Amino acid sequence: MGSPAAPAEGAAEPNAGAVRLRVPASSANLGPGFDALGLALGLYDEVSVRLTPSGLTIDAVGPDSVPADEAHLVVRAIRATFDELGLEQPGLELRCVNRIPHGRGLGSSAAAIVAGVVAADALAGAPLGPDGRLRVATAIEGHPDNVAAALFGGLTVAWYESAVPRALRVTPAAEVRPVLFVPAVRQSTEQARGALPDRIPHVDAAVNVGRAALLALALSGAGPAAATGRERSRLLFTATEDRLHQPYRLPSLPASADLVDRLRGAGIPAALSGSGPSVVALAVGGGEAAAAIGVPAPGFSVIPLTVDTEGVCVETIDS
Structure with missing residues (x-):
């Protein structure tokens, strides 16, 4: 995603404020559960998002290099969520502590997307709810297995119903x-x-x-x-x-x-x-x-x- 989309005429502004998020890594498929099963793992990215009048500042810490502009995946997910909610695009300050390795099959992109969607939704007063967060995150990611696990934790089963992503979670056995x-x-x-x-x-x-x-x-x-x-x-x-x-x-x-x-x-x-x-x-x-x-x-x-x-x-x- 490039520059922020222009707000619709009469679009409201998101609530001012700042949020901090912790998002788990995830392992999808687990063998036979292709594009359906996901398991949330105790390895976390941490993201702080603060709304500002204008501009974009990103402070990212972690072993993998990430964009420091509008191409940053958390920023793209925030922008997409504000667009979904019909809100004006604010300025942003982000701090990201990235612990989930990128490009290794551990849900790093899903974690970034979930962080952005949930941050924007929370700053807007949480109008999306769990189902809406899953829908928006899946639209960005392209498939629901990892985003479902990152959103809900535990073991998740994800599927589509009339082209709408759905998910159920269970708590895995403690052992x-x-x-x-x-x-x-x-x-x-x-x-x-x-x-x-x-x-x-x-x-x-x-x-x-x-x-x-x-x-x-x-x-x-x-x-x-x-x-x-x-x-x-x-x-x-x-x-x-x-x-x-x-x-x-x-x-x-x-x-x-x-x-x-x-x-x-x-x-x-x-x-x-x-x-x-x-x-x-x-x-x-x-x-x-x-x-x-x-x-x-x-x-x-x-x-x-x-x-x-x-x-x-x-x-x-x-x-």
């Missing part, structure tokens, strides 16, 4: 301990989608339907509640099998493919995180998390995480 393996290399979602075929065999689609349904149940705290940790891990191992996107993406990601094979060879549920190149292990309990951390992963940073259950958090700060 689920995600372990992330993050490489130094980056990959764009557009590049990863380019590897996907237009059609897949009917038998593969049928397998994925069953695996995705099993994955949602096995991850959910309301799922096999009586299952032991070992039984839940066994279910997750089966449930993270995928025939829809990973067989087509992994050949161009040999290091990620090798790591997924080694983790699964050790009996640990593992899959690409989103479109990759990061890998997520859905360990059950501290022992399996430690086993996942112990699998050799040359070229990857190993990050044990919790599941985020809150989603984006926003608070008003002194203006």
Whole structure:
């Protein structure tokens, strides 16, 4: 998005003020849940937004370079949300502490979009509500899986109803301990989608339907509640099998493919995180998390995480 759009004639001004947000990373797909399942992770970007009479100031801290102008994704999401609400475009002061690695399949763009949408909505008095925030964020991102997880936390299932994005969330089982393996290399979602075929065999689609349904149940705290940790891990191992996107993406990601094979060879549920190149292990309990951390992963940073259950958090700060 370039320059701010001109306000409609008679457009109102957003409320003055400032907000601070904390937005989680997310892992989408989780194997078979292509463009539908998302898991919010305990790794956060922090964003502060202050309205000013004019101008744009961005102070960004983090390992990845980001634009310092209207091309900044948080700014673009703020502008799009104010346009959606029919409000004049204000001046902005942003401070961003970026901890979610970019281009690694961890929902960094979704986190930035959610930060901008929720900041603008909060500064306008929150007229959008949860459904409106999901709709606007999805329109910017292009698909709802990561933005749903970043908005609502926990495990989310996202879909479209008459072209309108919807999502449900559940709280995952407390013993689920995600372990992330993050490489130094980056990959764009557009590049990863380019590897996907237009059609897949009917038998593969049928397998994925069953695996995705099993994955949602096995991850959910309301799922096999009586299952032991070992039984839940066994279910997750089966449930993270995928025939829809990973067989087509992994050949161009040999290091990620090798790591997924080694983790699964050790009996640990593992899959690409989103479109990759990061890998997520859905360990059950501290022992399996430690086993996942112990699998050799040359070229990857190993990050044990919790599941985020809150989603984006926003608070008003002194203006």
